Amino acid sequence: MNFTDIFIRRPVLAIVLSLLLLVTGLKAFDGLPLRQYPEITFPAINVTTVYPGASAALIKGFVTTPILNVLGSAEGVDYLTATSTDGMSTITIFLTPDYDVDSAFLEVSAKVNKVRSELPKASENPLVAKMEGMGSDTLQYISFVSDVMTQEQITDYLTKVVLPEISTIEGMGQAEIRGKRSFAMRVWLNSDRMASLGVSTQDVEQALAQNNYLSAAGKIEGAYVTFSVSAETDLSSVSDFEQIVIRSDAHALIRLGDVARVELGAEHYRDVIRYGGKRTVFIKTQAAARANPVEVAGNVREALPQLREQLPPELTMELVFDTTFAIERSIDEVVKTLLEASVIVVLVILIFLGNLRSVLIPVVTIPLSLIGVMLLMLMMGFSINLLTLLAMVLAIGLVVDDAIVVLENIQRHIEEGASTMQASLIGAREIAFPVVAMTLTLAAVYGPVGFLGGLTGALFTEFAFTLAAAVIVSGVVALTLSPMMCSRILKTEEESGRFASGVNSVLEALTQLYLRALNEAIKMRWLTVLFCGIILTCIYFLYDSIHQELAPQEDDGVVIVTGTGPIDANASYMEKYVAQAEAAVAGVEERERSFFWVSDNNVFSLVMLEPWEDRERSAKDIQDALLADLNSVTGLQLYTYNMPSLPGSTGGLPLQYVLTATVSDELLFQVASTIREQAMASGMFTYVSQDLKFNKPELKLSINRSMAGELGVSMEAIGQTLASYLGEANSGRFSVDNRSYKVIAQADGPFRYNPESLSNYHVEAMTGEMVPLSTFVSMEIKSSPNKLSQFQQLNATYIGAMLAPGVSMGEAVKFMDELSEKNLPEGFDHDYMGQSRQFLEEGNVLLATFGFSFLLIYLVLAAQFESFRDPIIVLISVPMSVCGALIPLAVGMSTLNIYSQIGLITLIGLISKHGILIVDFANNLQEREGLTIREAAKRAAAVRLRPILMTTAAMVFGVLPLLMASGAGAESRFSIGLVITAGMSIGTVFTLFAVPVLYTFFARDRREHDNSATRLPS
Missing domain, CATH: 1.20.1640.10 (Multidrug efflux transporter AcrB transmembrane domain)
Known part of the structure; x- marks a missing residue:
């Protein structure tokens, strides 16, 4: 049996087994989490070191490089990047996907602590932080606006009240304030008053340290009672700081208020976020690495009404941006496609049966x-x-x-x-x-x-x-x-019934027509084989003509605007031209809302678009049109791009070319400029930027050491004086309501307005006399690098580019490789980051998998058929199907990307099923009925025609909704649907003739009894 x-x-028994499948599946459905993509982490670790007042060159030489030297040997590192700018070193360690970020964090922290003693004493301790997001780690932006409260007050309220509550929401990885201005006691020094009163910056720093001291006084233990002792040795108000005595003599007391303007201000004034025409402060949320972002975002939205009730009446809260809206819409679209495909397949089967x-x-x-x-x-x-x-x-x-x-x-x-x-x-x-x-x-x-x-x-x-x-x-x-x-x-x-009989009549007529055509093909079987050879040859030329990219650009309903202003632009300049950019963005008809974030001379904006069904233009069309409008903003260099199509990208422009060398940064800049100019002249890019520029004005001070020595002025005194006046060094901390804030001493605005201001700075000599800097210092304005980058511990510069319409990532990367080969001197090399790096690492990995899958199926079929020849006959349909799938790609209907490659792999299994049906039945006909190879091939093909047509129709029409997809995620669904539809349709036609013909060439004559090959039904 x-x-x-x-x-x-x-x-x-059969019904019970099926019901068990159904019941356990429904139970399991409740336990399956909902995500946009499978759970993937692209771990990275940031090491940030602040050194107030230091130049980019000093940061690179004395902070970045020592840290990089010890991090190069860390485990699990994919690659390292580093950026040195004025006052800050930023190192990012990109780990291999799914590497244990916790163990890497511990190792990196240990290595950084080990090298801390080699860093300048004035630099702050390096901050090591984990990043476990999926490329773009932002989950939501929540805006807080007030017409009454200042940014400092909003920031303080959010820090004390709102941020702790959001941080404790289930699944929350990190919540942080963006556009914040934390309170700080600003001591604005008057260099003229200090010079006339004989007060040096060291006197001020010493007075701040001695008079604002946080004491832990201990406790008194009596026979029966213990008293804790608290001493008010620290300061907490503006008046307290103004009354600090800097110097006392027989004539008068010199207080801090005499030489400085003290106010409760902000740590810095560089970041501004504008939303709805007003300044605002954001809270950015990020889901934990293993958490479900859709659930976390839902938890945040549920918590917002309660948070809103707690806010002061003058503070308004709004959820500005939520990445899970696009995720949920994408999933809804796929579920809709799932239902449509089910209905279509049922109708197709009904028509055939x-x-x-x-x-x-x-x-x-x-x-x-x-x-x-x-x-x-x-x-x-x-x-x-x-x-x-x-x-x-x-x-x-x-x-x-x-x-x-x-x-x-x-x-x-x-x-x-x-x-x-x-x-x-x-x-x-x-x-x-x-x-x-x-x-x-x-x-x-x-x-x-x-x-x-x-x-x-x-x-x-x-x-x-x-x-x-x-x-x-x-x-x-x-x-x-x-x-x-x-x-x-x-x-x-x-x-x-009558309909079923009619369907049978049509299929019978089609079978007879097919048999006549098959007879002709078998008669001219060498011509059929030649035709198959031509098809195989065409695959190479079709493949070579197809545009390649990692993934098709999706419409996520968001356009990103980013750019820079002049390197020496101040806040007033940036706000002036950002207002023009805001006006251009406001002119986008499909815009739902947008915000602009200005930090130093950098600009970032998210333009959220209306839902897909409410607009005619795609995000890509809107992006191109907006870029043209933003070109009219002459004071800023702006460009637009869409959200990355796949997780794991570092963001930024699609093409990110990295030029590396061990030469000086000046020579690196020259070579990079040549590459950038030729890339722009090629016509393959609409926008090309270069991060390294020698356009930052730098005031170089030359010190006459002999004269300074004669006057008794040390280099340390000169350096400390300049750092106190011009830097933003931390001069201690003060507390209000049991919260700690920074004290920052710095020259007031009028006393650091231009280079001539430095001439009036005075340094205290060993004799106690105040000596002006102009006595032994000469000044020269030079151009310096805006920032210094490193990649894999080598000097580096980045060239970013926006691809021109019709140019694929494969073509762009190939062009840049050829450009590098022609123009890079000896000792130079290049690499890629972002989407272009993903393309190189992942773009063709599935093609190799295609070959491995083909070999694996051959072995599986060989074991099943107990023959090495029969699988060849079965699998001849695969290249036929692949050829059919490549035709629409070659004419530009889609590209060769990660989704279309998955479709090609799927075709191996789909199309080989047809060959299995024909070959297995033909073998049985030989064994059981004694038919010749040729007769068995013809009869098997005729008998199996109906199930082959039915399964093909079910598959092709079942993926038809993918071809008609719109909205979120439509492009990727279209790619895989197009490949399967074309491959199955054209491949099936080829299979119905190629497999029977090749069977007549390669099949073994099974009419003699052979136990190893006979499979009789029981």
Whole structure:
């Protein structure tokens, strides 16, 4: 007895197994988290060191480089970047995907602590921080605006009240204030008054340290009572600081208020965020690395009404930006596509089968397979995300295939005169091997994808295993439930309705037409083989002509604006021209809201667009039009781009070229300028920027050491004086309401307005006399670098570019590689970051997987057929299908990207199922009926025509909603749908002729008895 007989004869057993699949799948559904992408972390670690007043060159030489030297040997490092700017060193360690960021954090912290003693004493302790986001780590921006409260007051309120509450929301990784102005006691020094009163900056610093002292006085322990002692040795108000005595003599007391203007101000005045035409302060939220961002964002939205009730009446709160809106819309679109595909597949099956009773048999496998696979997803730790949902969309056309094949074979036996029960028993036995072979073949296709590393593996492991699991579940259902349902539901041909009879007549006529064409192809079989050879040759030329990119640009409903102003621009300059940029953005008809964030001379803006259904233009069209409008803002250099299509990108322009060398930064700048100019002149880019510029005015002071020595002025005194007047060094801390704030002493605005102000600074000589700097210092204005970058510990500069319309990432990278080969001197090298780095690392990894999947399927088929020749016949349809899939890509309907490559891999399993049906049946005809190879090939192709057409139609029409997709995530769905539709449609036509013809060449004559190859039904 064959195992399929058990389920036909025991229908309750078959039903119970199916119900178990359904119930456990529904239970597992509740436990599956909802995400945009599979759980991926792209860990990185930031090391930030502040050195107030230091130049970029000093930071690089004495802060950045020593730290980089010890970090180069850290474990799990993919690559290192470093940027040295005035007053700050920033080092980013990018770790390999999914590397344990906690262990890396501990190692980096230990190495940084070890090198701390080598850093300048005046520099602050390096701050080591983890980044565990998926590329863009922003979850939400929440705005706080007031017409009454200052930015400092808003920042202080948020720090004390709002931030702690948001930080404790379940799943919250980090919440931080952006555009903040933290309170600080600003001591604005009057250099003229200090000189006339004989007060040096060292006197001020010493007075601040001695008179604002936070004491831990201890406690008094008596016989029975213990008293804690607190001494008010610290200061907390402006008047307290103004009364600090700097010097006392017989004539008068010199207080801090005599030589400085003291106010409760802000630590810095560099950051400004404008939203709705007003200055605002944001709270930025970020989900924890392993948390579900959709759930976390929902938790935040639920908490906002309660937070709003607690706010002062003069403070307004608004959720400005939420990345999960696009995530939820994307998932909604895929779910909609899933339902549409299900309806279409049912209609296709109905048309082919002609009656509702027959349709029920394959259709029931759809919910059983899609729901049943959720238990396996839960066991493997998967989630419901865009890619697993996409796998289910594709699975709809696949899971019905096995049931269709079982149904059609049983129906054929009924038409040949067998009873329903007899036909079910014989038909299920005959088709069991092909069903197992097709199921294992298709599941094997995705095995290599599931074990890929890097971004591709992280993204598509869940996709691959979900689809493979759904196919396996459908195979089980097809061999257990489907035969049983056939034995109870199907009718004999005499009982069939008129529509079913009409469908059978049409298919019979089509079969006869196909047989005549096949006869001609077999007669001219060498011409058919030649045609197959031509197809194989065409694949190379088609592939070579296709635009390549990592992923198609999606419409996430957001346009990003970023740029810079002149390096010496102040806050007033930036706000003036940002107002012009705001006006340009406000002119975008599809704009829903936007904000601008100004930090020093940098500009960043998010333009949130109306929902997809409410606008005609795509985000890319709006981006291009907005860029043209922003070009009229002459005071700023602005550019626009869309959100990255895949997680893990560092953001910024699509092409990020890194030029590295061990030469001086000046020579590096010259070579980079040549590369940038030629890139812009190529016409392949609409915008090309270079980060290294020698356009920052620097006042170089030359000190006459001899004269300074004669006057008794030390270099330390000169350096401390300049740092106190011009830097923003921390001069201590003060407390208000048990919270600590900085004290910052600095020259008041009029006394550091221009280079001539330095001439009036006085330094205290060893004699106590105040000596003006102009006595022994000469000044010269020079151009210095705006910042100094390093990549993998080498001197580096970055060139970013926006691709021109019609230019793919593959073409851009190829052009830059060729440009580098022609123009880079010896000792120079280049690399990539951002999306371009992702493209190089991940862009072609799936093509290698395609070859491995092809080989794996060949071995699986060889084991199943017990033959090394039969799999060749089966798999000849694969290149035919691939050729068909590449045609629409070659004419520009889409690109070769990570999604279309997944479609190509899917085609291996899909199209090979047709060959399995024909070859297996032809082998059986030889063995059981003694037909010749040629007759067996023709009859097998004719008999299997109907299930081949049905499964092809179910798959092609099932992915039709992907081709008609719109809204969030539509481009990626279109890419995979286009490849499968074209590949299956064209490939099936080729298969119906190529496989039978090649069978006549390569098949073994099986008419003699051969135990190793015979498979008779029980």
